Amino acid sequence: MDYRVIKENDLFMLSDKKGNIPQDHPYGLGLYMKDTRFLSKLDLKVNGQDLVLLSSDGANSYLSTILMTNVHMETESKLELWRESVEIERKRFIYDDVLYESIKLTNYYPKPVTFQLSVHMDADFMDMFVVRGFQHGELGRRTGNINGPRTVSFHYEGADHIKRTTVISWDRQEETANDGDVMFNVSLAHGQTETITFTIQPQIGEVKHRHVSSPQAAVELLQQSYNAWANRITKVQTDYKPLQSLIDRGLSDLRILLTDLGYGSFPVAGLPWFGVPFGRDSLIAALQMLPFAPEVAKGTIRTLASTQGKAVDPWRDEQPGKIMHEIRYGELANTNQVPFTPYYGTIDATPLFLVLIAEYVKWTGDLSLVRELEQSIEDALLWIDRYGDRDGDQFVEYHQESSKGIANQGWKDSADSVVHRNGDYAQTPIALSEVQGYVYQAKQGVAELYEALGRIGEADRLRKEAEALKVKFDEQFWMEDVQYYAIALDGNKRQVGTITSNPGHILLTGMLDEVKAEAVARMLVSPVMFSGYGIRTMGAGEAGYNPMSYHDGSIWPHDNSLSILGLSKTGHQEEAGVVMTGLIAAAEHFEYNRLPELFCGYDRSIGRAVLYPVACSPQAWAAGTPLTFVQALLGLFPDGIHRKIHLSPTLLPDMNELSVSNIAIGDGILSIRVERAGTELNWSITENTTGYEIVTR
Template sequence: MNYRVIKENDLFFLTDESGDIPKDHPYGPGLYAKDTRFLSSYSLKINGEKPILLSSTADDAYHATMLLTNPHMEDEDGVTLWRESIELKRERFIYNDVLYERITARNYNPSAAQFTVSLQLDADFHDMFIVRGFQHGKTGQKRPPILAPNSLTLRYLGADHVERSTKATWKPDASSVSEKGEVVFSCSLEHDEAEVIDVQIAPSLKQEETRTLAFDEALERLREQYKDWKTNTTTVKTDHAPLQRLIDRGLTDLRVLLTDLGHGAFPVAGLPWFAVPFGRDSLIAALQMLPFNPSIAKGTLCTMAAEQGTKKDSWWDEEPGKIMHEIRFGELANTGQIPFTPYYGTIDATPLFLVLLSEYMKWTGDTALFEELEQNVEAALDWIDHYGDRDGDGFVEYHQEAAKGIANQGWKDSGDSIVHRTGELGETPIALSEVQGYVYQAKTSIAAVYEQKGKTEKAEVLRSEAEKLKHRFDEHFWIEELGYYALALDKQKQQVGTITSNPGHVLMSGMLDEERARLVSGMLTSEKMYSGYGIRTMGRGEAGYNPISYHNGTVWPHDNSLIILGMSRTGNKEAAAKAMSGLIASADSFEYDRLPELFCGYEAKGKAVKYPVACSPQAWAAGTPLLFVQAMLGLFPNTAAGTITLDPLLPEGVNQLTINDMKIGDGHLSFEVQRQASNFSVTINENTTGCDIVKSEKDQQATRSL
């Protein structure tokens, strides 16, 4: 990472490694909220010169520290500041939608030193889509700044008639403040004496006044929030240090990525460009978090339900009952220049909404949420049958209608991701293999909920529809000569037969019979698909294969995680363990042992090869090691049935796994798994869930040890 990013709720700050916002940086650094860049220039200088970076860390992703020093400085009269005599320490975090920065200047010169510390601030108030170069259009105008000895307010009136401003305040008072945004502090320090400059920067809409706190108080409150997060989250301890680092990193990053738009906390997709609700990303990340903090699923479901489609409108790719793809809040969205208010061009978010809801209920037994969302459930099911299935052939397919929308509307949404074995691109409408699995899982799991509520007729209809889908899927997607399923069916209902990771998602749905689940798992862990560091998105040797292509040969951790969960669910545990081992081994190739959005699909020789513009942290990448834990344990609760399936197989190198305070139903489950000579022992330390522990979903015989 050649950038540093911190985030809290709806505000994130992206800089270079020294903590500045330089011009022409490839990531478009700045201070962002509501898809607007509220700070586009921010630089620290000593005596008017850029300091030298010594170290830079942001391993918490909510708190960053940079250590710098001065270059050697002389004028015509001699030395003005000896090299490396001043230490400049920058500490920063975000609390309550305010950026806090503390700059500490310490003099290590043997004698007194006089120098200036200056900050240069500016804001262009550009929309995120303009910053990224994706869109240009009608925009507003900057207004004159407001200056004071202890503050600077930058202002903008948007084309959407929204007043936006960035107010920077500081202590102590500055020596000078200019209309060009330069703030200068004069320092005179004895040996080992320090000067502290505290800066708060608050973006606002409509000239709203933001309340700020003292630096130490705000930091303490933020840390208390993280302590509460840990207290309310399952803890996992293992003897395998690389796995432990991955789990700890994933939990921290997911907490950073939480945002609340008024319906409960949910994970935004990732940083730096996707700090907004994304249908499939947020839903999958919440699914990954169920064993650790199921309340996040509730916030995600309620957020998605609040934006569910209500009408047919091609500009937004909106249809009644459809779950959104992405929502944006900036100037271009507000003025209708882009269709992201929200945009609905996704084929998988609607069935995934139903999958998450049903899985959430299995973990929590929260029937009240189902009752609250029952109309949303019925609308989503209706969308699947009447809008998702565009031609009545029994499969859900997509086709772009919005002029500025997305052409490929599955998770592999790049323009070249649906490619035949001949190298030709598939034409829409496209029916993706994994989407059929999501639909099957949605219908069978919601059927179980309806049955639990006494609505047996609805349950029977859904089960019958799911069974028909299973038979049609096997008939139309299976490629006998390959022993594998097609990626998709194209416009002509021809198989897109390229070997990809997509059919691996179907493993978790329960739609595949035992033999075909075994064959799919075998293909995914074969040399063709498995790089040694994870399962590739496309098989080596296919016409579209490229190890550095975004979707046609790279390794995506979240893609692997859903496949691995499916392997565990279908009893293909050795394949799951192999895939997990590769990703665990890849983690030390990346800063802070953080799995990125994706990485290149080269063979595992030395370090994993980074993908140049992968988001990091990314929600569903952060959630990947959390789903590993569930897959390793073979852990599948069903509070309605009163059972918890627990059938562990730990990957090589993992000999012990201890789980504490896992919330299931109204209670908690704590236990320990130990590797023995040829098996695994399970010791239950606490079970207040009211559920019996069983070894398989078919085994309803209650037992307290395996």
């Protein structure tokens, strides 16, 4: 990727590889908090000249290290600074909503050197929707800058009447400082090093003089939080290094993306543009993380319950009981110029909310959360039947009401993503195949929860509704001629017959019978759908197929992950292994072996995986994808209500060992080791304090 991003909780910085923020950069580089850009310019120069990049390390998205040097500087035969004389190391991290940046200067010239280091900064306080070119509207105004000893602050009053301030301080006496242009005269003996540290604090509301930790204390506290995370989560060790690297990267990225709004940690969708609560994205990422950190699911559930729909509001596509799609906090949202306060235009977040609750209890046995959220659960079920099923045909459909909302409201939410085989776009209301599976799984899952709470009559009713949906789904969505399910029914109840990845999600829901599950599994790994690097969003050869598109032929790791879990759960572990192997191979073509949000759907025969140009990285549900590999390889599906653990361990062809320890299930932990000895595959449980019965397939 051509940018560097660091994040901690609610603050993130997006810069170029040199660590700079060029003014008016087309990609919207900057320092952001609450959807506002608090730093729109940051340039570092020596004697007024740009620096030469040596290395730029973005492996850890909480600590960035950039190494640079000076260009050759000579005027009229007078040497000012020999090339590569000064090493400039920039290190930056975020802690407690403060950006810390240290600039370490080292002289490698054989004699003393003198030069001017200049830092050029500005803040435009632009709303993220405006930065990205999506919206324009009434905005606020800059209200001036204040210069002080070793400090400068930029001030803004928004159209929402909220004051926003960026306070910048540094720890060395400058030569001059004027409205964000700071000059330091530096003299260094041979081998001498000097460090200048900046702190940058975004502030919302009245400016408050707050204590800022020393850089040393702040980085130690930040590191301690990462160490605590690493010690708490499930541990994985395998001799298959590409998989080990992918798992380690995924766990690290997920920690970066965790945020807490007061209801417990949950994953924001991704960086740089989706570092906010999302319904669908956060729910799926939390689902992927259940074998590693089930408490994240609890935080996600509580966070989304706190914003559950209360009223019928077409502007925000809101209805009572509905789970939000996305919430924004910037100036345009606060003044109701965009409907994201929050916006509810998602058809799948509400059933996925119920699915996550049920799955969380299967992993933890924690029925207390169900009791706490009984009203939220009832409201979500009511939304499915009253508002989700718009015409009473048992299927949940979507239709955009908001003038500034989203037209397609499934996970493939681009305007061209639901297309008939003749190339016509489907007209709303649209009933997506995977959403019906989520509803089935939600009702079956809640039925088990209700039964455990003694609500037998309601449990029976939900099971009957789920079974009726299953029958009707097969009648209306199955395409006998291609032995596969349609992606959707359009507004005229016609099948949208394009071959897509959507039906792969249904494998995990339990809604398919054995014969249909076999047909879906076969299609997913066929040359039409499987590129060699992953399952395409749309089959090659379809009218809408385009390997370069966002949703019509590209490959999304999270989309694959749900199919992988479903393949494992339905006993198709060979097919699951094929898909996992493809994604592992794809990751080797991306920076830091990190699976991005998506990549192009070209066939593997071209020799490399091709990154989609503006894919987010890290993205939560892409980072969570390798975690599902571990669950799928173990065939691990616990049932906390009935106190059972279902297991069917296997290994990928290039693996000989897999050890997974400290898996939190119920009130205990489970540890498993799988080994290959020649042609034999052996596995053993090395620790089990759960008290659950082990059931093998």
